[in-house]
Amino acid sequence: MASLSLKLLAVGAAISIGAILGANTSNAAPLTPAPMAAEHGNAAAPLVQVDYRYYRPPYRPAVCTPRQAAYKASRMGIRNPRVVVNRNVVRVAGWKHGLRTIAVFARAPGCPFIR
Numbered sequence: 138m139a140s141l142s143l144k145l146l147a148v149g150a151a152i153s154i155g156a157i158l159g160a161n162t163s164n165a166a167p168l169t170p171a172p173m174a175a176e177h178g179n180a181a182a183p184l185v186q187v188d189y190r191y192y193r194p195p196y197r198p199a200v201c202t203p204r205q206a207a208y209k210a211s212r213m214g215i216r217n218p219r220v221v222v223n224r225n226v227v228r229v230a231g232w233k234h235g236l237r238t239i240a241v242f243a244r245a246p247g248c249p250f251i252r
Contacts, residue, residue: 197246197247198246199246200244200245200246201227201242201243201244201245201246201247201248201249203220203222203227205248206218206220206227206229206240206242206248207220207229209229209240209242209248209250210229210231210240210242213233213240213250214233214234215229215231215232215233215238215240216231216232216233217231217232218230218231219231222244224244225243225244226241226242226243226244226251227241227242227243227244227248228240228241228242229241229242240252
């Protein structure tokens with residue numbers, strides 16, 4: 138005699154309930170939507186809703202700006218940030234827990250932390 142697991146019973150019940158509900162709802166729903174007409178003068182024209190909104194990702198500069206580096210350093214707990222920008226890195230110096238601290242960020246998008 139084969140043993141039935143709880144998982145097998147649950148999957149079978151879910152499939153049968155889905156089939157019952159799917160059969161009932163598919164018969165009740167109309168196959169095609171009813172056309173809508175707008176009266177503009179004497180001629181009737183169908184209404185068509187067109188969505189012209191496009192997704193545009195937020196602007197993100199190609200390099201790490203001094204403002205982004207200072208903001209990231211302040212989130213790291215560095216107070217009174219002073220920023221020095223070089224060709225490849227952005228150094229932010231400030232105070233953390235009463236000690237002088239320096240954070241170095243790369244000049245890449247998102248200001249990755251180096252040291």
